[in-house]
Amino acid sequence: MAPGTAPAALRRRRTRERLRTLGFLSPWLAGFTVFFGYPLVATVYFSFMHYNQIQAPAFVGLRNWKYVLQQMPLFGPALWNTLWLVVVMVALRVAFGIGIGLLVTRVKTGAGFFRTAFYLPYLAPPVAATVVFVFLLNPGTGPVNEALSAVGIDAPNWFNDPDWAKPSLVLLSLWGIGDLMVVFMAALLDVPKEQYEAAELDGAGAFARFRYVTWPSITPIVMFAVVTGVVQTMQYYTQALVAGKLASGVTVGPGSVIQPGYPDHSTLTVPQLVYSLGFQNFNTGAACVLSLVLFAVAMAVTSLLMRRSAGLLTAED
Known part of the structure; x- marks a missing residue:
């Protein structure tokens, strides 16, 4: 060769x-x-432009960034509401999903009924589910408030009260917990039964078995649920917008423009603000800045969760 x-x-x-x-x-x-x-590069490009979707883009430098970060009055409330929902909603959904999964996997009779009952609300379209939930929590005619009043409990105004609007959205998300229930059921059923038997022989109680047997086995699934939940909640838009519009009692007609966030901007999220700026006020540059800020926050939170120091993954996972 x-x-x-x-x-x-x-x-x-x-x-x-x-x-x-x-x-x-x-x-x-x-x-x-x-x-x-391409959308990311275009978003960065338009964040430095004045563009109303009609005329040609004009370079304005950092003017859009200064407007969003220093002058926009709704940016702070929208970012706070989004982060509040990320922390509270994701944490409660994960905890509630694990609890429901444990309940359904441990129940002896009627397991199929409970699985179906907990999963059905998740199948409802987001708009339809929100409409039903706002009707149930209507402060004047809703069956929930009527039942609470019948037993002598002063019911809150739910979606009409700024202090209860976000907790009401959390209740709505817990109502549709069927997706996480299925995921955690699969994880819980995959835990080796031999480990439970060994723990029982060692005298471990229910809490000890969950801490030392169940939790280490489902930790990767918990990480998956947390990360995907953060990403989804960072894009939270439909339920908050529909709930605010229905609770406000404003009739939406052709050509009408409804400012999101009712009541008192308590349900305003960053995605709603992006839509309002970009497609209602035609301020594409500011909307792109908000999108980039939301993207940066989502990446930062996700990176923090993926770190081993977050405590959700062990060294061998």
């Missing part, structure tokens, strides 16, 4: 392998570029 022939053949084989790998990755790369890469 002539000198240099083997290295040349090896290079050609490696080139073919790279091209073959690139061919298998090309559908993902095309989707990533079209649906994430």
